[in-house]
Amino acid sequence: MIFLFNLIFKIGDDSFNVFGDFTLRGFVFSVYFMGYWLSIWYIADFFGQKIIAWQKVSSKHTHFHTVLLFTFHFCFGFIAAFLANYIYRSGDVYLFHMNEAWKDVTVFNPELTMSLLLIYMMVFSFDTYYSSSIRINEDKLQLEKLKRENTLAQYLNLKSQIEPHFLFNSLSVLSSVIHSDANLASEFTIRLSRILRYMIEKNEHILVPLKDEISFVDNYLFLIQTRFQKGINFKNSLDKKIISSSYVPPASLQMLIENAVKHNKFTKREPLEIILENDKENLIVRNNLNIREDIENSTELGLDNLKERFKQFTSGPVGIEKTASQFTVSLPILTKLHYERFNI
Numbered sequence: 001m002i003f004l005f006n007l008i009f010k011i012g013d014d015s016f017n018v019f020g021d022f023t024l025r026g027f028v029f030s031v032y033f034m035g036y037w038l039s040i041w042y043i044a045d046f047f048g049q050k051i052i053a054w055q056k057v058s059s060k061h062t063h064f065h066t067v068l069l070f071t072f073h074f075c076f077g078f079i080a081a082f083l084a085n086y087i088y089r090s091g092d093v094y095l096f097h098m099n100e101a102w103k104d105v106t107v108f109n110p111e112l113t114m115s116l117l118l119i120y121m122m123v124f125s126f127d128t129y130y131s132s133s134i135r136i137n138e139d140k141l142q143l144e145k146l147k148r149e150n151t152l153a154q155y156l157n158l159k160s161q162i163e164p165h166f167l168f169n170s171l172s173v174l175s176s177v178i179h180s181d182a183n184l185a186s187e188f189t190i191r192l193s194r195i196l197r198y199m200i201e202k203n204e205h206i207l208v209p210l211k212d213e214i215s216f217v218d219n220y221l222f223l224i225q226t227r228f229q230k231g232i233n234f235k236n237s238l239d240k241k242i243i244s245s246s247y248v249p250p251a252s253l254q255m256l257i258e259n260a261v262k263h264n265k266f267t268k269r270e271p272l273e274i275i276l277e278n279d280k281e282n283l284i285v286r287n288n289l290n291i292r293e294d295i296e297n298s299t300e301l302g303l304d305n306l307k308e309r310f311k312q313f314t315s316g317p318v319g320i321e322k323t324a325s326q327f328t329v330s331l332p333i334l335t336k337l338h339y340e341r342f343n344i
Helices: 002-011 024-057 062-096 110-162 164-177 182-204 210-231 240-245 252-263 301-311 336-342
Strands: 232-236 272-278 282-288 319-322 326-332
Touching: 024 062, 024 110, 062 110, 110 301, 164 182, 164 210, 182 210, 210 232, 210 240, 210 252, 210 272, 252 272, 252 282, 252 301, 252 326, 301 326
Parallel strands: 232 272
Antiparallel strands: 272 282, 282 326, 319 326
């Protein structure tokens, strides 16, 4: 490998009389510049990753970032090539006393400088292509895993919404109000149909707009609150900006609210308090705790599924905090960039 690297320098160096000769001089410079170019590449990669990270933060101006990345590597590669040539020339003169060999060669030495720049850009192009291929394959694998997780989520949610117990309770409530309050019965029927339509249509998507999920939650809560009347209080304190710009896996918020209703006992005097709010990085669903004694041990399958789905989009974890009086789940805020990357 050192011998091959030695030949690279000889391509643009007229001071070598025998092209294939493997000398101490060639060996020293080859070893030295192998270390030099490795250092150069690590530095270039560091700043290149900064530009790529900048591009990931903003979904706009992707062409600008691509041009900026290429321009940076071209300029950086040119400077690195010129410095390599200059250090090579100076070392050759002072260490090996090769003044005569360099007297007719300019300081710029275009043959060697441009050869090194060409090699640098070839390596950069190959690395960019290779890295892009890896990212594309990783995205495909993540997408396939996400589809499997989403399929499980569809099953869990459809099972929850369409299972006989849910439909029986909903129809039972409907039958009790249909004679006493025709308007309420009509609204109840409309909301129930919207719930079923959402579960069938939106579960085909990997992410949905947060505003659509909140509408779904409102419809779900209407049915639950009609059944339990004043036993459940819900407060939506989300920022309007967050609502209009964020995305969530379908039925994720509804599942958390459903869990709160399922696992807690509540009355008009001691209602279940559910709060939906946000901080800078998370959507937060919080409810007071009054655990039912007759509830079966939870498998936490829904929460585990939710964690796995969010893991495909962000390194930010799904936070779960349980105290003696409160249960809190924090979901990382997902943006349009996540939606455009994964939704098909």
